[in-house]
Amino acid sequence: MPERTPTPAEIKRWRQYLADERAEAAVYRDLAKRRDGEERTILLALAEAEGRHAKHWTELLGEHALTTARASLHNRFLGFLARSFGSVFVLALAQRSESRSPYASDTDATRAMAADEAIHEEVVRGLATRGRNRLSGSFRAAVFGANDGLVSNLSLVMGMAATGVGSQVVLFSGIAGLLAGALSMGAGEYVSVRSQRELLDASTPTQVTLSAAPSLDLKDNELVLVYLARGMSREAAEHRAAERMGQFTCDCDPSLSLRPDKFETSNAHETLGTAWGAAGSSFCFFASGAIVPILPFLFGMTGAGALVLACALVGLTLLATGGVVGVLSGASPLWRGLRQLGIGLGAAAATYLLGLAFGGVVG
Structure with missing residues (x-):
């Protein structure tokens, strides 16, 4: 230069x-x-x-x-x-x-x-x-739980307040929503992850081919069917079956030999996370999210002021959780945060309008 x-x-x-x-x-x-x-x-x-x-x-x-x-x-x-x-x-x-x-x-x-x-x-x-x-299993449950708690309980509080009931009723409704939602999320996440793990375990091939191969009839070699079912070509399946039955003492064609049988399932389980970890994350994060909309009522606020503050607190939290997801996914934190904010406040506004309509009909 x-x-x-x-x-x-x-x-x-x-x-x-x-x-x-x-x-x-x-x-x-x-x-x-x-x-x-x-x-x-x-x-x-x-x-x-x-x-x-x-x-x-x-x-x-x-x-x-x-x-x-x-x-x-x-x-x-x-x-x-x-x-x-x-x-x-x-x-x-x-x-x-x-x-x-x-x-x-x-x-x-x-x-x-x-x-x-x-x-x-x-x-x-x-x-x-x-x-x-490593994070995705429990983190997915945590983010989903927190956002569900924020949005669902804010919607519940907004809807109840719009009907014209007293602030005490709104508060107890929010507490009931927090407990019911957190328990439901925790139990549902445990069952979901546990069931998915059981499906993964059921899909993992066993080593029965090693113990059963010597006793199989060479003319009706069903061992070939095992390897065909696992997705091998017929040539590779026949080669593997012959190995298992002791017909080959060496591998003449390494491209056909898939010995030993090893099945990688740790990554799938690691990504999925543990059932208890996912359930605990769902419960705690739903509860931590669901408590935010009722904080103004817990501290004695009433009326429109409490609702406005609840919306502001939830909005800031939604921005934060959306930003965290954006950071981890390598996307724009601001865009992800605004998306979470729009979805959450949109759901709350819809519930508030329904509460107004319901309150007017009852009144």
């Missing part, structure tokens, strides 16, 4: 790039401290790559690199999370950060740097996916 005097705007931009690259490298190093094995190696390799990028901007800046900018607020926040927690939330945020790299459209960045950032997004996505899989 020919030497030239950079403009003030370029110096400012390069300094920001340099600060952010250093911050991102620190994030990956801090995450690596909390990992071991392959994940640690991957994170350190990412930190090294960010260091190469930082070196590029340092060389471009020359003497101007002596004065550095502060990393962006996003990267500073990410660094704090990495140092303090090192959780899947940090990886999810890092994935989103990598996806917004400006290098692809910046002529001062090399093509290799732009390609690095694109690959980094996929690397971080892969690391984050492991954590998402």
Whole structure:
């Protein structure tokens, strides 16, 4: 690259790039401290790559690199999370950060740097996916439970208030809705997850082929049917059956030999989560969500003021839960939060209108 005097705007931009690259490298190093094995190696390799990028901007800046900018607020926040927690939330945020790299459209960045950032997004996505899989069972129940508690109990409170009943009746209705909903969610989630686990267990092949094979009739070899039912081609099924019956002492065609029989079910169970964990998450998070709409009534508020405050509290909570889902999924937290807010308040408004209509008919 020919030497030239950079403009003030370029110096400012390069300094920001340099600060952010250093911050991102620190994030990956801090995450690596909390990992071991392959994940640690991957994170350190990412930190090294960010260091190469930082070196590029340092060389471009020359003497101007002596004065550095502060990393962006996003990267500073990410660094704090990495140092303090090192959780899947940090990886999810890092994935989103990598996806917004400006290098692809910046002529001062090399093509290799732009390609690095694109690959980094996929690397971080892969690391984050492991954590998402570990969280997904109980986390799904938790998010569903919290939002169901928020929306259903707010709707119940709004509907009851719209009929014109007293604030005490609204409060006790909300408490009853909290207890009934939390117990129902917990029991339903337990049964759901337990049933799904039983279905997975029932679908797992057994090792009966090992014990039964020596006694089978060679002319009517039903062992072939077992492997055909598992999805093998006839050629592979016949080859495997011959192995099991002791006709082959070696594997002449490795592409047909599928020995030994190993069935990976841990990932499915890990993704699903435990039945008790899902039930507990559903109960607790439904209750934590359902208590929010009745907080104003618990503290003695009445009338329209209590309803407005209940809607505001629920709205803020819906924004927060939607934002968390957005962060974990690598999507926009704001958009996910607004979507949750629109759905929740829309349901509450519909119930309020129904309460007004019902109250008018009864009155």
